[in-house]
Amino acid sequence: MRKLSYNLWFGKFEEKVELAEKLKESFKSARNNSPLPFNISDLGMEIFGKDYYKILRKIAIEVAEEKMEKELRSDEKYVIALVKALEELEEIINVLKEKKSDLELVKGTEIQDDFAESISNLERLKEKVEKEIEVVMERIAPNLTEVAGAKIGAKLIEKFGSLEKLAKAPASKIQIIGAERSLYKALARLKKGKEAKMPKHGIIFLHGFVRNLPKNKRGKMARFLAGKISIASKVDFFRGELEEGLHDLVKKRFEELRRK
């Protein structure tokens, strides 16, 4: 039988305590699959005396600070990379679907089943990526996620380059980002003295509250939503805590526009 062994923040316990040389390292790996059958502070106090908590706090703060800095830096990059991957995946899936039906038109063979299998594999992967985007977004931008949805929120961060840039952007820019192509087209037409329609929404058109309204009301909703997204991302960037009620406001406005 294996001897029971426990990982503690100040060392290992196997019949007796083996003190770690580097407390920060042992703190980071103080992982156990089941509850300790003793109270760690009793044991620690036998070793450190009444300084136990003082030392524990010092190490805890150091470890947490390091981890926090690392996560703050990496989470946004991660979500941006995920969004890019998602967009590529969506495209690949569409292309494969097209090719599959092209093939079907010409000649029905077994190769189509292989296409179908690949497509469904990719779709599963796509779902996984979407889930992961949700998890990370909830953590780095809970308000933006609540107001815009994880996917749209992540796309906005990706387009602007960072949460900070999104938080500092004017709402008018948020409203049309992602519609650059139609914006340039419109501007070109205007320059030539022709009439042109300015785009009213870019990425946020993907939001159900915009898309599910009749055409003539979408602009209004897009403007409102962009304003709230701007507030939400500011709260996320500067405070990082969930502000109750932002999403309710957006939903109320949607209901108003729908009824009118």
Added chain:
Amino acid sequence: MRNVKFFGNIPATKSRYGSHYGEKIFEVGRERYREWVPWRSKLSAMIVKGYEVEFSGNEKILYLGAASGTTLSHLADIVDEGMIYAVEYSAKPFKKLLELARNRENIIPILADASKPQEYSGVVEKVDLIYQDLSQRNQVEILEINSKFFLKRRGRMLMMVKAKSIDSTVEPREVFSLVLKEVSEAFEILATGDLEPYHRDHIFVSGVRK
């Protein structure tokens, strides 16, 4: 309640420290009190609504979902001779929590996912109370696994539940009754109630481990 005093309708905690989130400071003779804003803290809302939570001041507490430390700062005033292990998994609000923890000798900050107590099982001791406020779909499950790891026998728990984070498609009342049923498997429920008008569609649940 220990170290809590009402100034009109507003509770405040006796504190040696300054303002943490913009709350007012009241001076009474040589004592200092920090306004405890019920709109910002569910525990404060609970107290304003007349519920009592007993503290002797030397409790060991595991706090799950401490965010930037708003409620935590007051809890730390109350259990001034105890110790609070504050778990939060989001790095953003954690920054502010860390500021608090640096000043307070009775807070141990832990940046970790509360659904994986294994990760901090070699850090947190056995506690008298688990306070949970983390608006997660599986928050009851998270409470239970943490109780298994850290809550003393007959230890207490106090949890805040937001209907919308558990299930936004059904009526809050239905969500709450489901949650209560689930909680009562491992806990004897002592009290429960809403937090209107301070926190809409929220309830608190307090209990003792069976």
